[in-house]
Structures are given as structure tokens and as C-alpha cells.
Amino acid sequence: MPGTRLRQATGKTIAAVGAPHAARAGIVRFYDCLTGGASFLDDCVRGLSLPRKSLAPKYFYDEIGSQLFEEICDLPEYYPTRTEMAIMEANAAEIARLIGPDVELIELGSGASVKTRLVIGHARPALYVPIDIAEGQLRSASDALAAHFPWLNICAVRADFARPLRLPSFIGAPVKLKVVYFPGSTIGNFTPAESIALLRGVRDMAGTGARLLIGVDLKKDKRTLEAAYDDAQGVTARFNLNLLARINRELRGDFQLSRFRHKAFYDEDLGRIEMHLESRCAQFAHVAGRRFDFAPGETIHTEISCKYTVEEFQALARRARFEPQRVWTDPDGLFSVHLLIAI
Numbered sequence: 001m002p003g004t005r006l007r008q009a010t011g012k013t014i015a016a017v018g019a020p021h022a023a024r025a026g027i028v029r030f031y032d033c034l035t036g037g038a039s040f041l042d043d044c045v046r047g048l049s050l051p052r053k054s055l056a057p058k059y060f061y062d063e064i065g066s067q068l069f070e071e072i073c074d075l076p077e078y079y080p081t082r083t084e085m086a087i088m089e090a091n092a093a094e095i096a097r098l099i100g101p102d103v104e105l106i107e108l109g110s111g112a113s114v115k116t117r118l119v120i121g122h123a124r125p126a127l128y129v130p131i132d133i134a135e136g137q138l139r140s141a142s143d144a145l146a147a148h149f150p151w152l153n154i155c156a157v158r159a160d161f162a163r164p165l166r167l168p169s170f171i172g173a174p175v176k177l178k179v180v181y182f183p184g185s186t187i188g189n190f191t192p193a194e195s196i197a198l199l200r201g202v203r204d205m206a207g208t209g210a211r212l213l214i215g216v217d218l219k220k221d222k223r224t225l226e227a228a229y230d231d232a233q234g235v236t237a238r239f240n241l242n243l244l245a246r247i248n249r250e251l252r253g254d255f256q257l258s259r260f261r262h263k264a265f266y267d268e269d270l271g272r273i274e275m276h277l278e279s280r281c282a283q284f285a286h287v288a289g290r291r292f293d294f295a296p297g298e299t300i301h302t303e304i305s306c307k308y309t310v311e312e313f314q315a316l317a318r319r320a321r322f323e324p325q326r327v328w329t330d331p332d333g334l335f336s337v338h339l340l341i342a343i
């Protein structure tokens with residue numbers, strides 16, 4: 001994005017991406033790089049006009065969606081968060097030793113930055129660059145981290161990491177190496193082909209020798225997987241339906257949420273969970289003045305969550321020019337955390 005103008009926390013427009021920006025400890029600098037590309041409205045209209053209607057999962061994360069995701073993380077059925085956290089707790093010292101100090105820690109889809117505290121506390125990076133599409137949570141998580149680690153330089157970037165990303169160059173922090181942290185198995189929201197393209201972009205952005213520390217959910221029995229995406233309390237259903245509520249709030253939509261139901265299933269052939277919103281009846285809804293018709297049982301596809309074996313993910317990463325260095329799993333083999341080197 002050469003020439004893109006950036007906006008700081010103050011709202012003041014600062015220099016273009018190519019110019020260096022001073023990073024200072026204890027201060028959160030905020031950069032809005034969510035410019036260009038299709039808007040929420042464009043993507044909605046396009047997705048709802050397809051023969052198989054779909055909406056991109058990145059739109060789940062408005063303020064309410066981010067909050068609901070945090071509730072999902074605490075659900076008894078949702079094993080990924082607590083399992084990944086346990087892997088990180090057990091291995092944070094070794095991870096820190098392998099990546100070393102004085103790194104630029106770039107986190108993709110940082111959300112509440114909870115697991116990141118372990119990495120920061122042990123590795124003491126020179127600079128932390130959380131990247132997320134959800135502005136409110138990005139700001140609050142960054143402020144909380146700055147309070148917890150007053151010595152840390154934080155440059156928070158609001159951006160869509162699935163688009164070509166050129167980060168501002170930050171100065172003032174003695175950075176030896178870039179480490180990209182991508183937890184939460186968010187990579188699973190992309191097909192294997194999309195994941196390779198995304199990781200190639202990450203590799204090019206971070207450069208040869210950079211490290212990738214990534215959380216990847218593992219293949220397991222269908223029952224455990226389906227329960228994780230369709231919990232008994234209905235929190236995941238509310239998270240999914242919030243997408244329609246968000247369209248109603250932001251895009252002059254008139255979806256009647258009670259006429260849709262949350263559906264999640266594991267496709268064993270594709271090795272992925274699919275989440276849909278299924279129309280309970282024949283109906284139509286409007287988005288910004290456009291009408292969309294739904295047959296009974298027709299769905300809007302809202303998310304995939306691909307699952308891998310350790311070997312499958314390593315093969316995928318190699319195709320993006322990342323060489324596996326180390327992998328950690330939990331005793332039950334539910335989840336994996338990989339450390340890879342960009343070659």
C-alpha cells in the first residue's frame with residue numbers, strides 16, 4: 001500500500017507507510033490500515049447474490065461479535081482455547097529461548113491478546129505489533145498490555161491480514177528478527193489453498209529467517225468437533241446470528257433473526273467444520289435497499305474451520321516456504337503449536 005495515509009490514535013493523519021515511525025515504550029500507537037478493498041456492504045451484496053450464499057467470517061468481529069468470541073473461548077465444549085493456552089504455558093520458556101530477545105512480534109488476529117502475554121513475558125520482544133480487523137478490541141487489548149508491560153513498545157495496526165499487507169516501518173526499538181504469531185487456529189478459516197497464499201504473503205512481509213509461531217487445531221472425532229461449534233448454551237449460535245444483526249445495524253438490513261438457525265457440522269472428507277445460517281422458511285430480507293430471497297432450508301455459509309494432522313500442516317507450510325523447526329501438542333493430541341522458519 002505505498003502512499004497509504006495512516007491515522008494515529010489521536011485521529012491525526014501521519015506520514016505514509018514507507019516513512020519510519022518512532023516506537024516508544026508504554027505508549028500505544030494506533031495505525032488504521034483498513035483502507036481500499038471491498039467494503040462490508042460490497043462483500044455482503046456479493047456474497048448474498050451467489051447461488052450458494054456466503055458471508056466472510058472476518059465480519060463476525062464487531063464489538064458484540066468480539067465479546068461473544070471471548071465467551072466461546074470459556075465454554076466447556078470449546079477445547080481449542082484452553083488447550084492452546086496450556087501448550088503455551090507449558091512451553092513458553094522454550095519458545096522464548098528459540099525465538100530469542102529483541103524481536104518484532106507481529107500478531108495476526110490478535111483479539112484479546114491473552115496467549116500473547118505468555119510470549120511477551122518470556123521473550124521480552126523489542127516491539128509488539130498486534131494486527132486485527134476489530135478496532136475496539138484491538139485498542140482495549142493494546143491498552144491493557146501497555147499497562148501490564150510498561151516497558152513494551154506497541155504499534156497496533158487495524159488491517160485485514162488476508163489482503164496484501166505492507167506494515168509501516170517502526171524505528172526506535174532494536175529489532176533483531178521478525179516473529180509472526182498467529183494463534184487461535186484462525187488459519188483454519190481459510191481453505192488449504194488460501195492458507196498457502198496467506199502464509200506466502202506473511203513470509204514475504206516478514207522476510208527470510210523470520211519465525212512463524214502458529215496455533216493449529218488438529219483432526220479428531222466428529223462428536224468433539226461438532227460440540228465445540230454448537231455448544232449447549234447456544235453462545236456459538238448467537239455469535240453466528242450476530243452477523244445478521246450486524247448487517248441490520250450497519251447496512252440497513254431487516255433480517256428476522258428468529259427465522260434463521262445456526263448449523264455446524266464436520267465434513268470428514270474436507271477435514272473441516274462448516275458453519276451456516278439456515279433459513280427456517282421461505283422469506284426475503286433487504287440489505288441497503290436490495291432484496292434477497294431464501295428458500296426453506298437454504299443456508300448462508302459463514303465459516304469454515306479446517307483441521308489438520310501435524311504432518312498435513314507442515315506440508316502446507318513448506319509450500320509457503322516455511323520450514324518446520326519445532327511443534328508442541330497436548331497429551332490428548334487435540335491442538336498443535338508450530339514454530340517455523342521462513343526460508
Ligand SMILES: C[S@@+](CC[C@H](N)C(=O)[O-])C[C@H]1O[C@@H](n2cnc3c(N)ncnc32)[C@H](O)[C@@H]1O
Pocket residue numbers: 057058061069081108109110111112113115131132133134159160161162183184185186
Ligand atoms: C478466532 S479469533 C482468535 C483470537 C485470538 N488470537 C485467540 O487466539 O484467541 C480471530 C481473530 O482474528 C481477527 N480477524 C479475523 N479475520 C481477520 C482479518 N481478515 N484481518 C484481521 N483480523 C481478523 C478477529 O477480529 C479475531 O480477533
